[in-house]
Amino acid sequence: MRSTARFPFYLGALLAAVTLATAWEGTTVAAQQRAAAPAAKAPRTAWGAPDLQGLWNTNTALPFERPRDFGTRAMMTEAEHAKALADLQERNQRPGRDSREVGGKPGVGTEKDVARAYNEFWFGDKPTRLSYRTSMITDPPDGRMPAYTPEAAKRIADKREFLAALLQGTSGGKPGPISPRRAERSPDYNLDRINRTDGPEDRGGPERCLGDNLPVTMGTGTFGGVMQLVQSPDSVSIYYDVGQGQGFAWVIPITNRPHVPKSLQLYHGDAIGRWDGDTLVVDVTNFSDETNFRGARENLHLVQRFRRVDANTLQVEFTAEDPTTWVRPWTAVQDLERADEKTTLVLEGGCHEGNYGLLGMLLNTRAAEKAFAEGKGPDPATQDNATGGGGDN
């Protein structure tokens, strides 16, 4: 019985896997060339600022980290690109459901396959165009995340051990007895899917409608979407319609004021924007310890750069730095295609207002505990409600 597992976000890992296997995004050689030589006169607003406004499609199949076969090559060759395009077109013909092997056998029709079919609705249009880029990460030169610092590695290992302990003895975990650690508090402010539903804090951030973390890196578990950018003379706002209702608004003041005091933590950080030629440069600090970006929490420092590389492409680059998490800063780039303003729907989030998922997970777990106490069902502690389909046993 996996009564509490019917929520889409446990498929983040799957999506990341699919994305990693799908090594392209939607720009062309011509766009690459234009990117190298920006238009002589970038569009301006009526008040003379570079004009970044519009709807920008955030769906992309570009992998976040570079497949190792490419080594330090940031761009594919023509032959590689042609093959990748053919592979994509072939893959687009397949039914969308997860058809991975399960236990060494074809996964089609398995419980895991069916559980994941729900997500198909949210994936949006399949990307049909390919960039020559081999990864979003451009620095380090191998296109891979830098190593964690020893401090962060320990932090992350501690959490992994805790997650594993809660899964021990279930179909998705190591064999063994039910761990006494099930009674422990999470070692961090939990934002992961853990195999326990004692209260709302045990559920993942997106399940609690707290998935509005920066930076938004499209196509890597965020279910794609669209961003709407509106400018005024002294501020820029972005509404991210991403992640199945996790949509959120982010305001970037254009100012030369200093950052707010270090003691102040903000979920979307303290953003300070400035114009560097035609590029909007945003310095973001003061993140909250209740956010998590690939292991970084309150000490994350982001420098995000937005610029138009041609009429229909907005390039978004960020450099992430956190000496308590990574051994060096790293940089990633995405090229977002313009979306049609007339026909693209930008949808309100409303995750919290309609969060029947969290309610259902709590209700179902209490019901399962009651059934177990009455001898009518298995001990919920022996069930895997965290790995997205468990062992399909």
Place this chain on the structure above:
Amino acid sequence: MRTRFGVSALAVGIIVTLCVVSLAVIAGQVSSPGPAAARQTAPAPAGQIARQASGKPDFSGIWQANNTANWDLVTHEAMPARVMQAGVHELSPVPAAPLLALGAVGGVPPGLGVVEGGVIPYKADALQKKKDNFDHWLDRDPEIKCYQPGVPRAMYMPYPFQILHGSNKIMMVFEYANAQRTIHLDQVEPYPNDSWMGHSVGRWDGDTLVVDVTSQIDKTWFDRAGDFHSDALHVVERYRMLSRDAIWYEATIEDANVFTRPWTIAMPLYRRLEPNAQLMDYRCIEMVEELLYGHLRKQPLVRTWEGQTMTVSVERKVPPPDVLYER
């Protein structure tokens, strides 16, 4: 028992079940002149307000209402709490238990109303529902649950909001709950569904921005007094610069299911003039998790839950200086 210095702690325990809280005092729909007089204010002289290159006013900035409309749109006196229970006299009810411990900070500040003509023209059955909503405010007000406030309520909640007046869109971002709305000044498709913040389309009437708001869900309220609407709500807003630092805001509310005629609210919105004014977080989702999901915890944190009924125990240890010396 007495002690020499009278310092024994006094524990006061009052246990009241929320669903029993029922006796509340409805603030009457007091007739008042309303804000109509302010509408006569002369237009701000041209050139003194921020304008766009097109010559139209630029509403960009961080703004906030400074009134009690979010408590009650109509004129109301101060109250000890939004929800009351019977006291020793019908004129002296006491705050309902969950609010009692808040003392003077849990009270309702008084205010002259913002409704033109002073009365919200409810149909008879709708007025009954409004009164029922008032009595059950703690259970029903979507603001308590951190739900997005809808329009016009978002405009006069006691939190700042930012207007970004762009080229063909105006975006408003609200500190409360990170709510946001976009006013389309260009042609867009109609919204396919009802939403919490509605679908807004703007046009110019001289220097006044007129915004048509449709597609609003029926679950938002207008204030903490139970004023409500149906999904037939149609709001027409008018924004006009009074000066560089104030907008005159009006909203005409039409809903044939609930009201006998359209009615209008009006108020100024003030620019936040602090040099360091910026939106911060009021990310209340997490704040209301115990309220919304506490009854589903494995180990309850709040004293007792019976089903979805929260029993609040108001225990207060009275500190020594407050205990009357007793011989």
